[in-house]
Amino acid sequence: MALLLLALVAGLAAGYARGGRLRRLGERPPVRSRLILTALGAYAVGVAGSWVWEPLLPAMTALCWFTLGFYAWLNRAYHGARLIALGLAANGLVILLNGGMPVSVSAEQRAGVEVTAAERPDEGVVTVAGDDTRLRWLGKTIPVAFPPRPEAVSPGDIAVAAGVAAALATAMTGRRTAAARERAEAPRRPQRRPAERAGQRPRPSGPPPPPEPATGRATMDDDATAGTAPESPRVTA
Template identity: 80%
Template sequence: MALVLLALAAGLVAGLARGGRLRRLGERPPVRSRLILTALGAYAVGVAGSWVWEPLLPAMTALCWFTLGFYAWLNRSYYGATLVALGLAANGLVILLNGGMPVSASAQHRAGVETTVAERPDEGVVTLAGDDTRLRWLGKTIPVAFPPSPEAVSPGDLAVAAGVAAALATALTGRRTVPVARERERPRVPRQRPAQRPAQRPAQRPRPDEVPPPPPEPVAGHATMDDDASTPQSPRVTA
């Protein structure tokens, strides 16, 4: 919890330092926010049902993390949301496989935790990491000596914290990626091909029967009508 609060503070300071405004947080709210209530309801069912069946609590806790991870994945248009989704999914997976979040007692001791999980284990919530722990490296094995509340965190917690800081800082400045749904809905404009000129057909030769007959040639010694019309005739002289 302390790591997430530190990430929120870092994202807020980074966003405001880059000229961000708090009013920009409400310009485009996340989608499917009801999934948060679904995740909280699953965790509440696990807490209430653990009085009857103890393994129900870790199972519903894993379902809560998976639901929140799915919610973050749906909002992956925000910078850092993908990291949040992967971190929550990793935490849910290791809880589901081990019946609780495996915590390293040595990591807590190095972080400065006063009461480690080995001294006071929380049944149904966390388990002590050992040699038989599945995917032990995904458990709380990283010491964080944060002064108000030192603790051991998991790689998933680090991914969630980094994603939350990035999402908050970029949301304050208005820098967001294009939503995937809108990107798919964009109509594709077909490319216009250049207009092709119609092919010119070769000139066809006239058929022999269509060729007009040549004009008649003038006969020697006989004047044609054109010659008679153009040449003036001399008057005849009578005796």
């Protein structure tokens, strides 16, 4: 939590230093924001269901991180969104493999944590890192001696914090990634009709053209034909 607060302060400071304003954050709202509610719902299901089946909480917590990571990836037009997605996915993976986030006791001691993970009661999604921990380096193994609340953080936490700071600073200035800028500036191609896509000649749109006027010669021929009676067949005896 302390690392995330530091990232927010750093992002705000960098944004204001580059002439950004908070009002610009609403100019390009992120897409698919309902995924945040989906992630929170998954975590709530895990908390409620852990009373019946305890492993459900770390599994749904990992699903929560994966959902938030997918949400960040969908909004990769923002600078730093890719880092956020990578960090959340890394945290979700290590939680899913170990049944909780592995925490290094030695890292907490170096950071100055008074009550380490080994001394705290069971928190459901936190485990003590040991020799049998899978992908231990993705756990909370990095000490952060922030005075209000020292803690140990994971590489995924650092990636998320860096991504949040970058996204906030650039969103305040209205900047976008190069790919998003090219998509916005590219001219839209006119949509072709199905006949054109199939290689057929499209039919002309609009009312049909008026008929061509008849020539004088054709009119005289028609009059002569109309005035001549048809010959009756001869009857021979």
